[in-house]
Each structure stands twice: as structure tokens, then as C-alpha cells.
Amino acid sequence: MKKKVKDKIVFWSFLAPALLCFGIVVIIPFFMGVYYSMTDWTAIAGIKPNWVGLDNYVSMLGNRAFNYSFIRTFVFSLFSVLSINIIALSLAILVTREIKFKNFFRAGFFVPNLIGGLVLGYIWQFIFKSVVPSIGGVLGIKALEDIMILAEPNLALFGLIVAFSWQYAGYIMMIYVAALLNVPQELIEASEIDGANFWERFKNITIPMIAQAITITSFLTLVTSFKQYDIIVALTNGGPVDIFKGEIVNSTELLAVHIYNVAFKYNNMAEGQARAIVFFIVLTVVSMIQVNMNKKKEVEM
Amino acid sequence: MKKVISLALAVSLLITTVVLTGCGGAGKGGKSVVIYQNKVEIGEQLAAFAKAYEEETGVQVTVKTSGGDSPYAENLKAEFQSDRQPDIFVIEGMGGYNTWKSKLAPYGDDEWINLTSLGFKADGKVYGFPVAVEAWGMAYNKKMLEKAGIDPSTLTSQAAYKAAFEKIDSMKDDLGIDSVVAMAAGPDMRWVTGLHNFNGYLSAGLPYGDTTVLDKLNNGEADMDRLTQYADWVELLFKYADKKVLLTGNYDSQVGQFATQKAVFVHQGNWIDPWLMEHGVDFEMGFAPHASVHGEHNAIFIGAPSYYVINNESKNQEEARAFLNYMATNPKGHEYMVKEAKMIPAFTNVKLIPEAPLSADVSSWVAKENAAYTWLQNDMPDGFGMGTIAPLYESYAKGDIDKAEFIKQLATKIDDIK
Numbered sequence: 001m002k003k004k005v006k007d008k009i010v011f012w013s014f015l016a017p018a019l020l021c022f023g024i025v026v027i028i029p030f031f032m033g034v035y036y037s038m039t040d041w042t043a044i045a046g047i048k049p050n051w052v053g054l055d056n057y058v059s060m061l062g063n064r065a066f067n068y069s070f071i072r073t074f075v076f077s078l079f080s081v082l083s084i085n086i087i088a089l090s091l092a093i094l095v096t097r098e099i100k101f102k103n104f105f106r107a108g109f110f111v112p113n114l115i116g117g118l119v120l121g122y123i124w125q126f127i128f129k130s131v132v133p134s135i136g137g138v139l140g141i142k143a144l145e146d147i148m149i150l151a152e153p154n155l156a157l158f159g160l161i162v163a164f165s166w167q168y169a170g171y172i173m174m175i176y177v178a179a180l181l182n183v184p185q186e187l188i189e190a191s192e193i194d195g196a197n198f199w200e201r202f203k204n205i206t207i208p209m210i211a212q213a214i215t216i217t218s219f220l221t222l223v224t225s226f227k228q229y230d231i232i233v234a235l236t237n238g239g240p241v242d243i244f245k246g247e248i249v250n251s252t253e254l255l256a257v258h259i260y261n262v263a264f265k266y267n268n269m270a271e272g273q274a275r276a277i278v279f280f281i282v283l284t285v286v287s288m289i290q291v292n293m294n295k296k297k298e299v300e301m
Numbered sequence: 302m303k304k305v306i307s308l309a310l311a312v313s314l315l316i317t318t319v320v321l322t323g324c325g326g327a328g329k330g331g332k333s334v335v336i337y338q339n340k341v342e343i344g345e346q347l348a349a350f351a352k353a354y355e356e357e358t359g360v361q362v363t364v365k366t367s368g369g370d371s372p373y374a375e376n377l378k379a380e381f382q383s384d385r386q387p388d389i390f391v392i393e394g395m396g397g398y399n400t401w402k403s404k405l406a407p408y409g410d411d412e413w414i415n416l417t418s419l420g421f422k423a424d425g426k427v428y429g430f431p432v433a434v435e436a437w438g439m440a441y442n443k444k445m446l447e448k449a450g451i452d453p454s455t456l457t458s459q460a461a462y463k464a465a466f467e468k469i470d471s472m473k474d475d476l477g478i479d480s481v482v483a484m485a486a487g488p489d490m491r492w493v494t495g496l497h498n499f500n501g502y503l504s505a506g507l508p509y510g511d512t513t514v515l516d517k518l519n520n521g522e523a524d525m526d527r528l529t530q531y532a533d534w535v536e537l538l539f540k541y542a543d544k545k546v547l548l549t550g551n552y553d554s555q556v557g558q559f560a561t562q563k564a565v566f567v568h569q570g571n572w573i574d575p576w577l578m579e580h581g582v583d584f585e586m587g588f589a590p591h592a593s594v595h596g597e598h599n600a601i602f603i604g605a606p607s608y609y610v611i612n613n614e615s616k617n618q619e620e621a622r623a624f625l626n627y628m629a630t631n632p633k634g635h636e637y638m639v640k641e642a643k644m645i646p647a648f649t650n651v652k653l654i655p656e657a658p659l660s661a662d663v664s665s666w667v668a669k670e671n672a673a674y675t676w677l678q679n680d681m682p683d684g685f686g687m688g689t690i691a692p693l694y695e696s697y698a699k700g701d702i703d704k705a706e707f708i709k710q711l712a713t714k715i716d717d718i719k
Contacts, residue, residue: 129549151487151548151699239488240548241692241701248696248710250488266684 037274042267049270056274064247066275069258072157073226076254079161080168080225085217087169092176106177110170117167121234124163125150128235150235153242153251160252163231168224172217179213180206208299215294222290226283229256255279333361334621337380337387339368339607340432346641350634354627360620374400388615389625391432393607395680398423406613411622413629416648418509418673421608429608430625433644436663436673437497437570438588438601445469445476445565456589457597459533466541469565476565480543483564485555486691486698487548493555493568495691496678498538500602501593502531503677515677521719523712530594532708538568539698547698570602571645574657587662601666604676605647682718689714 037056039049060066095106112120128149136144149155183206191201207214232238238253238261253261259279263272338347344366351362365387367376374397377390381404392398398405398421407426414420414427421429439456446453449472451465469481486494503515514524539547543564546554559567560582566589567573590598611621628634629648638646639653645664655661666672678686690711697707 125551129554148545148549237488239692239695240699241696243696243701248692248702250692261684261688265688 033273034277036270037277039270041270041273043269052270056271057278059271060275060278064245065249065253066258068242068244068247068249069253069255072251073254076157076161076228077222077225080164080228081218081221083161083165084169084172084221084225085214087165088172088217089176091169091173092180095173096177096180106174109173112167112169113171115167117230118234120163120167121231124159124166124231125235128159151240153240156236156240156252160228160232160235163235164225164228167231168221172221175213175217175220176210179210183209208297211294211298215291215298218294219287219291222287223283226286227256228254229260232257332359332617332620333363334389334617334624335363335365335385335387336389336609336621336624337365337367337377337391338389338432338609339366339373339391341366341368343642343644346637350628350637350641351624353633354624358623358627360624362624386612386614388612388617388621389609390612391607392421392429392610393679394421395423398428401610404612404614406611406615406618408611408622411626413626413648416629416650419603419605419647421605421610422510429605429610430629431605431647432607432609433605433638433642434603434647434663434667435570435572435606435645436588436601436603436666437568438590438666439482440559440567440569440573440586440659441589442559442562442565443585443587445478445562448472448476449565453587453589457592457599459530459537459592459595462592463537466537470541477562478565479558479563480546481541481565482538483555483558483567483569484538484542484547485550485552485568486539486694487550488695489551490555491687491691491695494694495686495688497570497602498535498568498593498694499686499690500674500676500678501534501591502527503681504602504675505591505593505598506596507674509671509673509675511675512677512680515680518681518715519718521716523715525708525712527594528708528711532704532711533595534591534593535694535697535707536704542698548695571657571659571663574659577659578657586658588659588666600672600674601663602676603663603667603673685714685718689717 036049038051038053040052041049091109095102095109099105115123132147132149133145136142136147147155149159187205187209188201191205196204232252232254236252238250238257240251241248242251243249255275256279259272259275262275263269336347336351338344344364347366348364351364355361367373373391380387380390390401392401405428407428408414408420408430411427413430417431419431419434420427421431439462441453441456443453449465449469451468455461456465466481469476469478473479484493503518504511507514514527517524543550543558546558550558556567556569556573556576558564559569560577560580562584571588588601590601592598609625611618615621628638629646630650635646635651635653638644639651639655643655643657643660645655645660645667647667649668651664654664693702693707693710693714696702697704702710
């Protein structure tokens with residue numbers, strides 16, 4: 001009995017610091033956020049927020065800029081997840097084969113991930129604005145010379161996906177590399193003896209064996225692309241404009257940027273908070289569905 | 302255990318000492334003024350000037366600076382809470398005034414008030430001493446205008462601009478330019494369109510300090526006639542701008558187009574001086590008025606981005622006011638403002654001329670009578686300029702919407718303010 005009590009004390013006293021921190025910086029602010037999202041809070045000291053119920057949530061539904069931002073975020077996330085995973089897996093397969101300087105390549109592909117999003121955004125801005133047209137000039141391709149990638153809504157979104165893939169693919173590649181190295185050699189050899197070609201081997205052995213890694217990488221890429229902020233701010237700053245149902249909207253103002261702008265640029269803290277909560281719920285649901293779907297495909301050895 | 306206790310004791314002792322010494326300074330009486338300001342780049346120059354002032358008058362002036370990376374507004378709140386209240390501090394217009402209203406003392410019959418029209422006024426009293434002047438108009442390249450046979454002093458109306466733009470546009474190859482105007486309306490440059498250009502709608506052609514159009518806007522009322530005239534001006538600027546700079550350009554590409562003499566005009570203010578000097582640009586330039594609405598214009602947009610204000614709880618208000626008055630009226634103060642701090646003073650009695658080309662031109666506009674239009678762009682609702690209306694300019698520049706739709710959308714957005 002005495003030992004049990006002592007164990008409990010030890011358990012809780014070791015847990016307490018972490019629990020306290022978690023409570024103070026995550027749990028409490030979260031519930032405060034839920035409360036503030038139902039008020040007309042503006043964050044100016046001395047003004048008491050008034051309770052407005054679900055007004056902020058209702059106004060959000062009819063807000064074209066928000067709806068548009070939602071759609072664009074889904075499009076961006078979908079294409080980012082696909083492109084990052086395809087690129088990362090291809091790179092991983094390349095650098096796990098018997099090639100020269102494979103460690104050098106692994107490090108090289110990983111390096112973009114070490115560059116901060118803001119810096120990277122400016123680098124790609126330079127590429128899209130100056131490098132691409134001058135390449136067009138050298139090659140004599142008029143269309144490439146006159147192209148304004150960051151002035152056309154869909155091209156700008158494409159540009160964002162390119163920049164984000166470039167940054168994130170190397171990181172995801174590392175996870176795939178670890179998974180590929182763990183695929184049992186005897187299975188591969190057995191399939192070779194049975195006469196399977198590369199594609200059959202890849203589809204029937206490699207993919208099922210790295211399914212666990214795919215769950216993780218899809219989750220990581222999905223969540224990070226949903227929350228993307230810094231590259232957007234540096235690369236496109238929300239622009240260029242597009243017209244959505246007669247309203248002029250910012251074509252690359254994805255949800256995280258949109259919420260920040262509503263909260264801080266327009267000083268509508270409560271409205272921004274309400275949108276952030278919807279964002280949180282949607283992201284949680286989407287990522288849980290994704291993890292569940294992928295889990296079913298995993299195989300136990 | 303003992304160790305822990307002694308450590309705790311030592312730490313608490315240390316904290317008390319620090320706190321006590323911190324409080325010690327504030328209790329002293331006597332002639333001393335503390336000025337807490339936010340321009341890091343002039344901190345040293347101001348301190349040197351304060352030192353010279355002390356030698357002459359015996360009043361000690363302490364300069365404290367924060368800004369740049371550290372947020373001035375938040376630090377200022379901390380200063381007030383920690384009981385180290387400065388005697389003079391800085392606000393940046395109406396927003397700052399609303400925050401600090403209860404702490405401000407108005408100036409009385411100080412001499413400088415009659416030397417400037419740019420003091421910060423609220424409720425009929427003067428509360429702010431203009432730190433410096435900034436201005437924007439249509440900055441032009443003097444040599445190129447001469448070459449094109451255009452006298453900048455004739456650029457006072459939309460018709461004159463139209464004729465001049467057409468003429469320059471037809472001489473593009475002779476002048477070696479890409480476009481007549483360096484104008485930017487892209488996502489990075491929303492302050493140029495949504496704030497500066499739109500300010501033309503708010504104040505061009507009106508007497509200095511007239512806020513009727515702004516007041517109407519803040520009540521959700523658009524002046525359709527003015528808006529239509531203003532759209533003509535926007536159309537003119539966009540038509541003669543380089544498409545690439547207009548749609549995707551950033552600050553460097555816009556100013557760069559002007560600096561490399563690939564454009565005759567640039568829609569920017571005298572704050573581009575350091576950029577130009579850093580890049581070794583030395584051609585002659587000046588400002589012409591914006592013809593934002595119909596009619597004749599003989600003024601550029603002149604304003605003070607920040608003001609020195611007096612703390613009403615300070616025991617040294619008289620000394621603080623005397624110090625600022627000295628800065629505005631004494632030649633040594635002028636020397637400090639123009640030569641040392643490289644600012645444009647807001648006072649008509651200053652005879653010194655700044656070295657930087659556009660700033661020099663601004664000071665000639667400041668000296669003229671009735672040659673200023675008000676800065677009202679910061680008194681619109683939060684986010685309205687850069688967030689709400691700036692995308693309309695971009696859409697119009699791209700050709701997604703036409704002029705009629707541009708006017709209609711602007712009016713709708715103003716109407717939404719209600």
C-alpha cells in the first residue's frame with residue numbers, strides 16, 4: 001500500500017512539469033480560444049468582449065473569401081501530398097540503389113529542408129520572376145519569356161506547390177529511405193527467382209512493405225501543406241487576385257494566411273479565432289480519415 | 302536542502318537590489334527630461350544634440366531609444382507600467398492618440414506651432430510635435446522630361462499628364478525606357494495602391510486638414526463623382542506602366558525601374574532616397590503633383606509619420622516643451638535635424654536643404670504656401686486600404702475587371718463599412 005502511494009507520487013511529480021506546461025500553453029488557450037470565438041473580442045486591453053454566440057461561425061459560411069480559401073487549400077494540399085510523395089519515393093528508390101556518391105545525394109536532396117520557408121520563398125520568387133523568363137530569352141521561346149507565373153491564379157498555386165515540394169520532398173525521402181532499407185532482402189531475391197520484373201516487385205513487395213512509412217509521410221505532408229504559411233507569405237503574399245462568384249479574392253491566400261489576415265490585418269480577432277477552430281476541426285477529421293485508410297493497407301510481418 | 306535555500310536567498314536578494322536601483326533613478330527631482338523615441342537610425346545624433354543642449358541650458362536631456370527589431374509600442378507600455386515614465390514619447394497619428402489619450406498633455410502657445418501646419422491636432426488642441434516630414438508625389442527624372450520637351454511645372458492636371466504620357470510613350474525608343482511610369486499594384490505593393498494612391502481620392506484638391514471625404518468613407522458613403530474622376534487617374538497610371546512591374550513587381554523592381562532610367566516617373570515618396578543613394582543614382586529629380594481628381598493641382602501629399610508628445614504626468618513638462626521648441630527654432634536644432642539626422646523638418650523657418658535629391662525637393666514644397674495635401678490613408682478602418690481595396694487595383698491592372706466595374710466595386714467596399 002505504502003509503495004503504491006509512493007509510486008503514485010513519483011509518477012505525478014515527474015509528469016507534473018510537462019503536464020503543467022502543456023496545460024498552460026495548449027489546453028487552456030485552446031478553450032479560451034473557443035470562448036473568444038463566440039464573442040466580439042478585438043484584443044484591445046480594457047474593452048470587455050461581448051457574447052455573440054455563433055454569429056462568427058454563421059458569417060464565415062457566407063464569406064466568399066473564406067470559402068474560396070478553403071477550396072484552394074484543399075487543392076493545394078491534394079497536389080502537394082501527391083507531388084511530394086511521388087518525388088520523395090522516386091528519390092528514395094534512386095539513393096537506395098547501388099550508385100556512386102549516394103550519401104552525397106541523400107544529403108543534397110535533404111538540404112532544401114534546412115532552408116527557412118521565408119528565405120526559400122524569396123529564392124523561388126526570384127526564380128519565377130527572373131530566371132524563368134531569362135531562360136526563355138536564351139532559348140528563344142517567347143511564351144516562356146513573357147510568362148508571369150506569379151500573376152496568374154492557377155500558375156501561382158502551381159508555383160507554390162513546386163516550391164513546397166522542393167523544400168519538403170527531401171525530408172520525406174529520408175523516411176522512405178529508412179523504410180526501403182528495411183524491406184527484407186530475401187523477399188526481393190525470391191521474387192527475382194520467380195521472374196518478377198521491377199514494376200511487379202515494386203507493386204507487390206515494396207509498396208506493401210513500406211505501407212507503414214506511407215501512412216506517416218502522407219500524414220506529415222497533409223498536415224504541413226494544410227498549415228502552410230511562411231512560403232506563401234514570402235513567395236506570393238496571397239496574390240494574385242482572382243474572381244470568385246463575382247467577388248475579388250486573393251488566389252493563394254490559403255487558410256493559415258487567411259486566418260492571420262482576418263485576425264491581425266483587419267483586427268477581427270474573434271472572427272479569426274472562429275475560423276481557426278473550424279480549420280482545426282477540419283484538419284483533424286481529414287487527417288484521421290487519411291490515417292485510418294492507410295492503416296488498413298499496412299501488413300504485419 | 303541548505304544549499305537550495307541559500308541559493309534562493311541569494312537570487313531573491315539579487316532581484317531586490319536590481320529592482321531597487323531601477324526605481325532609484327526616477328525619484329530624483331531637478332531639471333531633467335527623458336525622451337523615449339523609436340527611430341534607431343537617429344538615436345546617436347539626437348543624443349549628441351541633447352548633450353549640446355545641456356551644455357547650453359543646463360537642462361539634462363536623456364535619450365532612450367527602442368525600435369527596429371523591438372516593438373516600440375509594447376516597450377512604451379512597459380515603461381509606463383514600470384514607473385519609468387518618459388517626459389516625451391512618440392505616437393504615430395490617430396491610432397496612437399486613441400491608445401494614449403489619457404496620458405497626453407496639449408502644447409500651449411509654443412513658438413513652433415505657428416511655424417508648421419503638420420502638428421498633430423485633436424479636439425482643437427495641438428498634441429504632437431512633427432518629428433520629420435515625408436512626402437510623395439509623382440517623382441520624375443528631370444533630364445528625361447527635358448529631353449521630351451516637357452516642363453514638370455505644367456503637370457498639374459489629368460489632361461496635362463495625359464498629353465505628357467502620350468508624348469513620352471511615343472518617344473520610348475529615343476529615351477530608352479520600358480514604360481512611362483514605374484507603378485506597382487502587385488501583392489507585395491498593396492500599400493502603394495491601397496494606401497498612397499487611394500489617399501488621392503481622400504484628400505487631393507481639398508484644403509489641408511479637410512477630412513470630409515474621409516469622414517464620409519468612414520460612415521460608409523462613397524462620393525461617386527470623385528470616385529469616377531479618381532478612376533481616370535488610376536487608369537492613366539496603369540495604362541502607361543510596365544505590365545511586369547505593375548503586376549508582379551516588388552519595391553526593388555519598381556524603384557529599380559526608375560533608378561536605371563527605364564521609366565520617367567515613379568509613384569513613390571522621398572523615402573526611396575537612401576535606396577537611390579546606396580545604388581549610386583545621381584540624376585536630377587523632383588516631385589510633380591498627383592492629379593488624382595479633375596481640376597488643377599499644385600500640391601503633393603505631405604505628412605508627418607510620427608510625433609513627439611508630452612506626458613501629462615511628467616513633472617518637467619515645461620523643460621520638455623522648451624527642448625522641442627529649441628529644436629524647431631534654434632539654428633543648432635535645424636543643423637541637427639537636416640545635417641545630422643538627415644530628416645526634413647516640418648518647419649517653415651528652416652533654411653537648410655537636405656542633401657538627398659527627393660528630400661531636397663520635398664523641403665521646397667514644404668516651404669511653399671498651400672502646397673500640401675493631407676495624409677489620411679492611416680485613418681481608414683483597419684485593413685481597408687491594403688486588405689479590402691488593394692486587390693481591386695490588381696484585378697483592374699490585370700484586366701479582369703473594367704473601369705466601370707472597378708468604380709462599382711470600390712463603391713461597394715466603401716458601402717460595406719457601414
